[in-house]
Amino acid sequence: MTIRVLVVDDQAIVRDGLVTVLSLVPDLQVTGEAADGAEAIAAVDRDAPDVVLMDLRMPGTDGPTATARIVADHPQVAVLVLTTYADDESIVTALRAGARGYLTKDAGRTEIATAIRAVASGQSTFDATVGARLVAQLAGGGATASAPAVPALRDRFPDLTPREADVLEHIAAGRTNPQIAAELFLTVPTVKSYVNQVFAKLGVATRAEAVARVLR
Template sequence: MTGDARIRVAVADDQAIIRDGLVTVLGLLPDIEVVGEAADGEEAVALAVAARPDVLLMDLRMPVLDGAEATARVRQAAPDTAVLILTTYADDESILGALRAGARGYLTKDAGRAELAAAVRAVASGQTTLAPEVGARVIGALTGTARAAEVAPPDAAGALVVRFPSLTRREAEVLALIGDGLSNAEIARTLFVSVATVKTHINAIFAKLAVRDRSQAIALVRS
């Protein structure tokens, strides 16, 4: 961004009334330009690719594709777009899942206009910003959880991406943990995502690698 350029922002939220409100609030700011809206995670990814906004304001609970997975895909497909989560959820799983997916900021929907504007400007300039209560939960969760770093070596997923280039990074992470013998629930806890999200990744992995079940997937990883 140049010093005189406005910050180009896109908004993704499945509730039209919230989208409209955010567009209105952001549109009143002289240094911000709203360049698009999306009603679900899949639309958010397509919008990021097409419009290349500086900041994508992303809800977490959306149809078709949840916000965390959409964030991961945006980071792959439009790496110059910073994702700022704006959601009603402030539980450890939601927060850490979004941050692991690549979100640069995390606010809850009770944030005021000034806090929202400051967060957009911060992530657009390359900074990370968290609501105070979110920051406290992150510190608490990280100081009490070390298992994710212990279960699969950091390069395990990277090696699987090289071996199986059709996989996304997150699918490779799930496959690596399947290879380590973890259950769906254990994988969900390790990656800070829901069990439903893990099942979605596993279905995609099986389809892409043409395996029928977990045993074949494990054999493929260990071959």
């Protein structure tokens, strides 16, 4: 299945580069370009892409504002942020607006293509830079991806059981249900059940919203 992609960035050279890179991926089709959020909103209305590759900081209508409008008007469209910024405020703002994934601009072609496929299929995805910041947040700045600190997370969300905290931690690190199942030695259906329980306790509906809660 071909995934239709809209490229949004205020710099023409960046847009041109992304269009060139994505055109080399057989299952991706660029439907158009936009130089700011207002153009992006109009392009989504007109071209109905599956995924919007969205810059954050642009003159006029910025990325988060455009993301919120696009997600509200076209909930079937996935927004994947591609930006130079990986600070907590930028990540939280984008995820609260409804972005399903977050990459920094040092991501390569394969990583971008993989992320586009992930968000198009309904998953959330974050690159290593963003994932590292999320894990650091979970541990109050002292954890690593291989040894995060669950107690700190449970202190913030006391309604979570230890296992639910484990699952939330892996969600925040950008792992899929099969990956979480392998890490925690659980079945995929069991992980899905835990994910639903975590979402219910946090009052969220998506992985991106759960990550935004973690970063508040």
